[in-house]
Amino acid sequence: MSYATLEEFKAHARIGFDDDDDLIEGYLDSATDFIRPFLVDDPEGDSPPSEPSRDLKQATLLIASSWYERRETSIDVTLREIPYGARDIINQIRSWNFG
Structure with a gap:
C-alpha cells in the first residue's frame, strides 16, 4: 500500500x-x-x-511525480534523486520518529 493514492497523484500532477x-x-x-x-526501525516488518x-x-507525491516526469533521463535507476522539498519533509518526520 502506498502513502498516496493514484487519484491524489493525478490531481497533484494534473x-x-x-x-x-x-x-x-x-x-x-x-x-x-x-x-x-527512513521512518521505521524495521522496513520489512512495518506497513x-x-x-x-x-x-x-x-x-x-513529490518523489513519484519527479520520477514520473524524468523517467527517461536516469542513467542508473539506483541513483534516483528526490526533490529537495521531499527530502526536507522526510528529515522532519524522521526527527519526530527518532528524536
Whole structure:
C-alpha cells in the first residue's frame, strides 16, 4: 500500500488520462518503499500507516511525480534523486520518529 493514492497523484500532477495508471502506481509504490526505511526501525516488518499524514503524502507525491516526469533521463535507476522539498519533509518526520 502506498502513502498516496493514484487519484491524489493525478490531481497533484494534473493528469487527466488513464493510460499511465499502472506506471504511476508503480512510482507511488516505489516512492513509498524509498521513504519507509527512513521512518521505521524495521522496513520489512512495518506497513504504511492506515492514514498517512499530509506531509508524508506530499513527500510521496513529490518523489513519484519527479520520477514520473524524468523517467527517461536516469542513467542508473539506483541513483534516483528526490526533490529537495521531499527530502526536507522526510528529515522532519524522521526527527519526530527518532528524536
